[in-house]
Amino acid sequence: MNSRLFGFFCFIIFSAVAITSFYLKATPKEGEKDPSVLQSFLMPHLDSKLFDSILSRIKEDYVEEVTDEKLLEGALNGMLSALDPHSAYLDPKAYKELMEQNKGEYGGLGMEVTMENGLVKIISPIDDTPAKKAGLEAGDLIVAIDKKPISGMTLLEAVDLLRGKPGTKVRLHIKREGKDVFEKTLTRAIIQVKAVKWHVEGNIGYIRIATFNDEKTVSLVKEAVASLKKQLGKKLEGLVLDVRNDPGGLLDAAIGVSDLFLAKGQEIVSTKGRNSQMDSHIYAESSDIAEGLPIVVLVNGGSASASEILAGALQDNHRAIVAGTKSFGKGSVQVVLPLTNGGALKLTTARYYTPSGRSIQAKGIEPDIVIDQVQTKLEKIDEKERIHEEDFVGALDKPEATQSEDKTKEEEKDTLDPDKKKKQEVQDYQLMRALDIIRTMAITKKYGSKKGK
Numbered sequence: 001m002n003s004r005l006f007g008f009f010c011f012i013i014f015s016a017v018a019i020t021s022f023y024l025k026a027t028p029k030e031g032e033k034d035p036s037v038l039q040s041f042l043m044p045h046l047d048s049k050l051f052d053s054i055l056s057r058i059k060e061d062y063v064e065e066v067t068d069e070k071l072l073e074g075a076l077n078g079m080l081s082a083l084d085p086h087s088a089y090l091d092p093k094a095y096k097e098l099m100e101q102n103k104g105e106y107g108g109l110g111m112e113v114t115m116e117n118g119l120v121k122i123i124s125p126i127d128d129t130p131a132k133k134a135g136l137e138a139g140d141l142i143v144a145i146d147k148k149p150i151s152g153m154t155l156l157e158a159v160d161l162l163r164g165k166p167g168t169k170v171r172l173h174i175k176r177e178g179k180d181v182f183e184k185t186l187t188r189a190i191i192q193v194k195a196v197k198w199h200v201e202g203n204i205g206y207i208r209i210a211t212f213n214d215e216k217t218v219s220l221v222k223e224a225v226a227s228l229k230k231q232l233g234k235k236l237e238g239l240v241l242d243v244r245n246d247p248g249g250l251l252d253a254a255i256g257v258s259d260l261f262l263a264k265g266q267e268i269v270s271t272k273g274r275n276s277q278m279d280s281h282i283y284a285e286s287s288d289i290a291e292g293l294p295i296v297v298l299v300n301g302g303s304a305s306a307s308e309i310l311a312g313a314l315q316d317n318h319r320a321i322v323a324g325t326k327s328f329g330k331g332s333v334q335v336v337l338p339l340t341n342g343g344a345l346k347l348t349t350a351r352y353y354t355p356s357g358r359s360i361q362a363k364g365i366e367p368d369i370v371i372d373q374v375q376t377k378l379e380k381i382d383e384k385e386r387i388h389e390e391d392f393v394g395a396l397d398k399p400e401a402t403q404s405e406d407k408t409k410e411e412e413k414d415t416l417d418p419d420k421k422k423k424q425e426v427q428d429y430q431l432m433r434a435l436d437i438i439r440t441m442a443i444t445k446k447y448g449s450k451k452g453k
Contacts, residue, residue, distance in 0.1 A: 055071070058071065073089065073091060076089035077089050077154050077156065080345075080346075080347070081115070081154055081155070083348065084332070084348050085114045085115045085116065085155070086114070086330075086332060086334050086346070086348050087334070087346060087347050087348050088154075088155065088156060088346045089156075089343065089344075089345060089346075090156070090336070090343050090344040090345070090346055091156075091343045092341065092342035092343050093160075094156055094159075094160075094343070095336075095338070095342065095343050095344040097163070098336065098344075098346075101213060102213050102215075102249070102250065103213075103214075103215065106190070106191050107163055107164070107165075107166055107188060107189070107190050107191065108162060108163040108164075108188060108189075108191055109129065109130045109131045109162055109163075109170070109186050109188060109189075109191075110125060110126040110128075110129020110130055110131045110132060110189070110191045110193075111123075111124065111125045111126060111129070111131035111132075111136060111247075112124050112126070112247030112248070112304070113142070113155070113158075113159065113162075114155070114330075115154075115155040115158075116141070118150065118151050118152075119141045119142065119143055119150050119151070119175070120141065120142040120150050120155065120158045121139070121140070121141055121142075122136055122137070122138060122139065122140045122141075122142070123138060123247045123302060123304050123328055123330070124138050124245040124246060124247035124302035124303075124304060124328075125137070125138070125245060125302075126191070126193055126210055126211060126245075126247070127193075127194075127197075127208070127210040127245075128194070128210075129189070129191055129193075130186045130187055130188065130189050131186065132245075134184050134186050135184070136174070136184065137176065137302075138245055138300065138301045138302030138328070139176070139177065139301055139302075140174050140175070140176050141174065141175040141176075142158070142172055142173070142174060143173045143174070143175050143181060144172070144173035145158065145161040145162060145170060145171070145172060145173075146161065146170060146171050147171065147173075148161065163188070164188050165188065166188050166189050166190050167187065167188065167189075168187070168188050169185055169186065169187050169188070170185070170186055170187075170188060171183060171184075171185050172184045172185075172186065193210060193211050193213060193214060194210065194214075195209065195210055195211050195212070195213070195214035195216065195217045195220055196208065196209055196210070196214075196217060196220035196221055196223075196224055197210070198224035198227060198228060200228065200231055200232060201240070201431075201435055202237075202435070203232055203235045203236060203237045203442075204236075204237050204238055204239070204240060204435055204438050204439070205224070205225070205228035205229075205232070205236060205238070205239045205240070206239075206240045206242065206431070207221065207224045207225070207228075207239060207240065207241050207242065208242045209221065209241065209242065209243050209246055209257070209307070209310075210246055211246060211247065211248075211249050212246070212248055212249030212250050212253035212254050212257070212305075212306035212307070213249035213250060213253075214249075214253070215250070215253070217249075217250075217253040217256070217257060218253060218256035218257055218260070221257050221260060222260060222289060225239070225260070225289050225290060226289075236293065237293070237294070237438055237439060237442035238293045238294035238295060238296070238438035238439075238441060238442055239290055239293060239294075239295050239296075239438075240295075240296050240297075240298060240431065240434050240435065240438060241295060241296070241297045241298070241310070241314075241320070242298045242431070243297065243298065243299055243303050243307040243310060243311065244298050244299060244300040244302060244303055244324060244430070245300065245302035245303065246302070246303055246304070246306075246307040247302065247304050247305065247307075248304045248305025248306035248307055248308070248330065249305070249306050250306065251306065251309070251333065253306060254269075254305075254306030254307075254309040254310055255268050255269065255282055255309070257310055258284070258309065258310050258313040258314065259284045259285060259286050260286065260288075260289050260290075261288055261289065261290055261295060261314060261319055261320070262284035262288060262313065262314070262317055262319060263284060263287060263288055264283075264284055264285060264286060264287055265283055265284060266283065266284045266313075266317045266319075266355070267281060267282070267283050267284075267313075267316075267317070267355040268282045268283060268284055268309070268313045268355070269282050269309050269312070269313060269352050269353065269354065269355070270282065270352065270353045270355075270357075271333055271350040271351065271352045271353070272350055272351055272352075272353065273333075273349050273350035273351075274349075274350075278333075278349055278350040279350075288319070294321075294437075294438050294441035294442055294445065295314065295319060295320035295321070296320060296321050296322075296323050296434045296437050296438055297310065297311045297314055297315070297320045297321070297322045297323070298323055298324045298430060298431065298434050299311050299322055299323075299324045299325070299326075299327045299365060299367060300324045300325045300327070300373070300430075301325055301326065301327065301328055301364075302328060303324075303327040303328060303365070304327065304328035304329075304330040305328075305330045305331075307327065308327045308328070308329075308330065308331065308360045308364065308365050309352065309354075309360075311327065311365045312354030312355070312358065312360060312365050313354065313355060315354070315365065315368065316354045316355040316356040316358075317355060321368045321369060321437060321441075322365060322366075322367045322368050322369075323367050323368065323369040323370075323371050323430070323433065323434050323437060324367050324370075324371050324373075324430055324434075325367065325370060325371070325372060325373070326364045326365065326366055326367065327360075327364040327365040328364055329360060329361060329362045329363050329364035330360070330361070331351055331352055331353075331359055331360030331361030331362070331363070332348045332350070332351050332352070332361055333348065333349055333350040333351065333352055334346050334347060334348050334349070335347055335349050369433075369437065371429070371430045371433045371434070372430075373428075373429055373430050374429040
């Protein structure tokens with residue numbers, strides 16, 4: 001049995017390496033031996049006899065009977081998770097779920113997670129999902145799921161516990177910086193991610209990109225810009241691209257969205273791997289659909305991966321101002337390689353860099369203008385409540401009130417009632433500041449062009 005398992009394990013390792021050899025094969029340095037796959041995996045001090053001995057001891061003496069399949073899966077997970085938090089072996093079920101997620105619909109809580117120091121770390125909760133509605137935040141650490149401690153689990157095991165039948169509840173113990181561990185009970189749901197939403201803020205177009213997983217992200221952003229132009233016409237002063245708490249997704253989607261706002265030939269992103277076969281430079285192929293309008297990209301600690309590619313590309317090409325707080329810092333590229341058993345190998349093969357050559361990995365995108373989000377709600381004073389010169393009896397040049405104006409005055413008097421709300425709450429301070437930046441840029445552009453004439 002031991003030899004059969006060992007042989008089967010070696011077969012899987014050989015198969016995986018054969019699939020990925022195009023990406024990972026490296027030429028040995030002069031004087032070095034070209035190690036076999038088995039030697040590379042077992043390392044010099046761990047030969048096949050020792051490995052077989054360990055298997056034999058587990059099969060004979062472990063407290064419970066363990067299957068060959070479980071041992072194999074554990075070995076693969078251990079080997080890959082030791083490399084970095086994003087490399088993993090995906091069993092057939094996990095691979096199927098990944099494919100469903102990339103199509104924009106899946107079951108669960110709606111958050112992107114990674115592993116950090118033995119705990120599950122939330123990269124970003126996704127808009128309009130149980131995780132977002134429950135108030136979970138980027139950077140939160142999940143220490144237990146349904147009272148089962150995370151410590152000792154793999155990321156895939158933890159994700160499997162988080163997911164379940166829609167409508168069922170899951171209890172999380174959360175550790176947030178500066179706070180004691182607290183509990184949250186969430187109800188699982190079918191996660192239908194709407195990748196892009198948009199609306200008008202005065203004379204400014206607001207485009208929210210929640211994820212780059214949806215295959216339609218690029219076309220939806222194009223639709224958003226076209227819609228905003230149609231609504232505002234020449235009054236459109238600029239665009240806010242909001243990728244806060246956007247965990248990223250498909251590299252092609254990030255490149256496609258960046259391409260929409262850059263001039264042909266401008267660099268979007270470059271990748272660099274272990275060998276030159278993974279090196280690439282990607283350039284814009286179309287033209288700027290925003291036609292030079294001012295752009296602000298909003299980022300925060302939950303903006304990761306594809307979001308950072310977009311922000312970095314527009315920032316380095318001086319096409320947009322990046323505002324908010326430093327992004328997450330996920331600057332590595334993973335390829336998903338299907339295996340013959342229905343599963344897949346998710347492997348980190350390269351790092352990506354912004355057009356100026358900056359590595360995003362573990363560093364993130366530093367905003368041009370730092371805007372911390374204000375936790376307490378701001379209040380915008382309603383200036384209509386103030387007394388003006390025209391309100392005084394006998395005021396000079398007092399305009400005659402029309403019937404509609406009289407009605408407005410009566411409505412304004414009603415607001416003096418102490419039981420009625422007099423102030424309008426401003427809940428998104430970062431967005432408010434981003435809109436101010438766009439207005440300033442629009443004014444500068446307008447008067448700058450007049451001065452040039």
